[in-house]
Amino acid sequence: MPLVSLKEVLDWAEAHNAAVPAFNIDNIDIAQSLMLAAEEEQKPVILAVGQGAIRVGRLDLLASVVKTLAARSALPVVLHLDHGASFEQTVACIRAGFTSVMFDGSSLPLRENIEQTRLVIKAAHAVGVSVEAELGAIPGAEDGIVGNGPAKVSVAEVEAFINGVDVDALAVSIGNAHGLYKSEPKLDFELLRSIRKLKAQVPHLVLHGGSGLQDKVVRSAIQEGVRKINVATEIRLAYLEGLRATMDSRDIYTYISVARSFVMNVAKAKIQLFTAEEN
Ligand SMILES: [Zn+2]
Incomplete structure (x- = not known):
């Protein structure tokens, strides 16, 4: 089916008390492996193109790959820009057929982040x-991209942001x-709870x-x-381990199939974990 928007799969996740994985894709093999994992699990998936892949000239190439993979599938697939660097880049992605764009204005002062994000939303929402x-x-x-902002967001900052940006x-x-x-991260779930209480939606x-x-x-x-x-x-490491395991092979299809199975195993485990039903 044609690609769907991020909102559509996240609404699905909300209704199912689940999360949808966004896996970064760097080449065709990884994209295809992730899609095969989603097919085996029969769950929606977000395939994300990041700044590294864009730097090596793959924005439109990977967009074509994901569109083809989605067209072959009956599953909801999102083509997403990860850590969009500028308004111009998000527009380039929209033109290339992305159905979701991230604009990362986290290093900007709050007011500027709000203004820039609003601009991106105006362009993106105009075309769904x-x-x-x-x-x-x-x-x-x-x-x-090296994050050097505060380790945690403040509730007041989130409130100002979501009141100013849809x-x-x-x-x-x-x-x-x-x-x-x-070291083992400590996620602040109290902070998440406070954020969720800010508004009905x-x-x-x-x-x-x-x-x-x-x-x-x-x-x-x-x-x-x-x-x-x-x-x-974890996806990149799985792929590289697959390549390393078959480095001595003289058959290119051996490495493709082994690297693919390494990526699929990680992806399937994540999909199962993110969509497990709890009673
Ligand atoms: Zn990130």
């Missing part, structure tokens, strides 16, 4: 594309970090830095209302 914003820079490095999804820093965790909440989080922490985050969880590092 969803927008994710970010508040309180997430520490750690990803795709060359955003579909909001990434908040609650003690999470990009990359793999060096707060934007869907997003957790970046889903790689290496303990299963029970992830389940608690979902119970507290997180609807999208980003997983980049």
Whole structure:
């Protein structure tokens, strides 16, 4: 089916008390492996293109790949821009067929973040594309973006932001970090609860830095209302391990199938964890 918007799959997640994984894709093999995992689990999936992939010239190439994979499938698939760097970049993605764009204005002063995000929303919503914003820079490095803002967002900041911006999804820093965790992270669920109480309808909440989080922490985050969880590092590492395991092979299809199965195993486990039904 054609690609769907981020809002559509996050509304599904809300109704099912689940989260949808946003996996970063860097090449065709990874994108195809993730789609096969989603097919096996029969769950919606968000395929995200990040700044690293864009730097090596893959914005429109990966957009074409994801559109083709979605067209072959009956599952809801979202093509998402991760950590959009500028208004211009979000517009380029919308033109390339993305159905969701993140604008990361977390390093800007709050007022400027609100103004820029509003501009992105005006362009995106005009053509049915969803927008994710970010508040309180997430520490750690990803795709060359190094977060150096406050470790946690404040409730007052979130309140000012969501009163000024009609955003579909909001990434908040609650003690999470990009990359793999060096020590066990302590996510501030009290902060999440306070954010959710701000309004009858707060934007869907997003957790970046889903790689290496303990299963029970992830389940608690979902119970507290997180609807999208980003997983980049674990997918990349699985792919690289698959390549390493077959480095001596002289058959290119051996490495493709082994790397694919490594990525699929990680992705299927995440999908199962994020969509597990609890009684
Ligand atoms: Zn992120």
